Amino acid sequence: MDLTALYKVSYGLYIVSAAANDRLNGQIANTVFQISAEPPTVAVSINKQNFTHELIASSGKFAVSILAESTPMELIQKFGFKSGRDIDKLADTSHRVGQTGAPIVLEHTVGFLEAEVVASLDGDTHTVFVGRIVDCGNLTDEPPMTYAYYHQVKKGRAPKTAPTYQAAPPPKAAKLPQYQCMICGYVYDPARGDPANNVPPGTLFADLPDSWCCPVCGAPKDAFQAL
Amino acid sequence: MDLTALYKVSYGLYIVSAAANDRLNGQIANTVFQISAEPPTVAVSINKQNFTHELIASSGKFAVSILAESTPMELIQKFGFKSGRDIDKLADTSHRVGQTGAPIVLEHTVGFLEAEVVASLDGDTHTVFVGRIVDCGNLTDEPPMTYAYYHQVKKGRAPKTAPTYQAAPPPKAAKLPQYQCMICGYVYDPARGDPANNVPPGTLFADLPDSWCCPVCGAPKDAFQAL
Numbered sequence: 001m002d003l004t005a006l007y008k009v010s011y012g013l014y015i016v017s018a019a020a021n022d023r024l025n026g027q028i029a030n031t032v033f034q035i036s037a038e039p040p041t042v043a044v045s046i047n048k049q050n051f052t053h054e055l056i057a058s059s060g061k062f063a064v065s066i067l068a069e070s071t072p073m074e075l076i077q078k079f080g081f082k083s084g085r086d087i088d089k090l091a092d093t094s095h096r097v098g099q100t101g102a103p104i105v106l107e108h109t110v111g112f113l114e115a116e117v118v119a120s121l122d123g124d125t126h127t128v129f130v131g132r133i134v135d136c137g138n139l140t141d142e143p144p145m146t147y148a149y150y151h152q153v154k155k156g157r158a159p160k161t162a163p164t165y166q167a168a169p170p171p172k173a174a175k176l177p178q179y180q181c182m183i184c185g186y187v188y189d190p191a192r193g194d195p196a197n198n199v200p201p202g203t204l205f206a207d208l209p210d211s212w213c214c215p216v217c218g219a220p221k222d223a224f225q226a227l
Numbered sequence: 228m229d230l231t232a233l234y235k236v237s238y239g240l241y242i243v244s245a246a247a248n249d250r251l252n253g254q255i256a257n258t259v260f261q262i263s264a265e266p267p268t269v270a271v272s273i274n275k276q277n278f279t280h281e282l283i284a285s286s287g288k289f290a291v292s293i294l295a296e297s298t299p300m301e302l303i304q305k306f307g308f309k310s311g312r313d314i315d316k317l318a319d320t321s322h323r324v325g326q327t328g329a330p331i332v333l334e335h336t337v338g339f340l341e342a343e344v345v346a347s348l349d350g351d352t353h354t355v356f357v358g359r360i361v362d363c364g365n366l367t368d369e370p371p372m373t374y375a376y377y378h379q380v381k382k383g384r385a386p387k388t389a390p391t392y393q394a395a396p397p398p399k400a401a402k403l404p405q406y407q408c409m410i411c412g413y414v415y416d417p418a419r420g421d422p423a424n425n426v427p428p429g430t431l432f433a434d435l436p437d438s439w440c441c442p443v444c445g446a447p448k449d450a451f452q453a454l
Contacts, residue, residue, distance in 0.1 A: 001361075001362050005340060009259055009269070010240075011238075033390075035353055040230060043350075110235055113233070128348070128357075133233075136233065
């Protein structure tokens with residue numbers, strides 16, 4: 001059984017969002033799909049640990065902002081690798097509140113969907129929320145981002161809570177030990193170091209200063225585990 | 228509400244297959260997605276009218292053959308626009324029987340997944356079958372077909388039973404009346420005729436011979452409705 005075959009399943013890239021108890025939040029998701037045309041019905045798969053899961057479960061509503069191919073990594077990192085429990089992701093993100101109350105992101109978004117939850121399905125780590133479309137529309141004519149494009153062109157990774165997360169393959173024996181951020185999946189490779197943060201190639205993980213943190217999601221050094 | 232925003236949701240293109248009561252069948256599907264990484268779990272959305280739905284519901288198992296970008300329209304038409312109740316689609320298609328008993332198509336397939344159904348969800352016209360992966364693997368390194376590629380490059384359409392089917396927009400008033408096949412969605416446009424079947428451009432639908440049938444799925448003339 002070679003689980004890398006799962007990488008060949010195609011997806012887009014979205015911000016799934018919701019609102020409850022005066023809190024707005026959204027998160028990156030790739031598993032958004034239409035499951036019926038009449039009435040128009042979509043489903044999203046959301047990790048049970050995520051704050052957005054809590055808001056969808058509480059409000060029974062969600063919105064989907066469909067990201068453009070041109071979406072910068074900064075927006076993906078803000079919505080994909082940080083928790084809405086810690087920061088207000090919408091505070092400095094252009095958005096409008098939709099008819100479901102959920103925020104629709106207006107930056108780098110080609111279209112949106114809003115849905116009311118009509119069913120949900122337990123998928124172990126995730127819940128699949130099924131929603132009847134109550135509003136949707138196009139914002140620009142740009143091509144939507146696909147997950148393949150995100151991986152191939154943007155060199156993006158899936159966070160550990162993604163349905164499609166796969167642990168990186170173990171490094172070959174001769175290599176210096178690599179460490180992976182358990183929050184976002186970033187791999188620290190001593191052969192490359194972290195030049196953006198003045199860590200030269202060849203620096204062992206153990207020799208990184210205690211103040212060093214994950215260059216993708218900002219997690220502290222102790223959030224890393226050896227591969 | 229502009230439902231064309233749903234076209235911006237990204238998908239791949241797959242043959243979802245199953246076996247029961249000594250019958251093998253498979254059908255084109257675009258809604259295949261991973262919903263959990265641990266244990267690896269996928270979901271497929273299948274129209275309740277389809278023969279493959281009957282076989283999955285009966286056997287509790289299914290396979291997914293992930294199609295390559297190079298997949299010819301002939302294979303897509305055979306599996307997408309004809310019913311396994313009428314023809315044995317596997318008879319002249321290279322395949323092997325997987326450990327679930329379901330056929331894995333070996334033509335133009337980049338990888339496969341096999342799953343045992345652990346839950347299902349009623350989606351009105353469709354059922355979402357959730358399956359625990361029991362086997363999967365890669366067959367070639369070709370890029371997988373995306374639904375966007377299928378629509379843009381192959382000019383493909385969704386059959387009427389697809390989760391993502393949308394009726395074609397009505398033609399502009401000045402045009403000659405177009406007719407659509409209610410089986411597969413093919414649109415007969417008098418301005419183009421059907422040159423492959425010796426019907427010259429400018430031929431009205433009403434003037435087609437009674438023996439004429441849908442060039443995509445073979446449905447008779449009375450399966451067409453005016454748009």
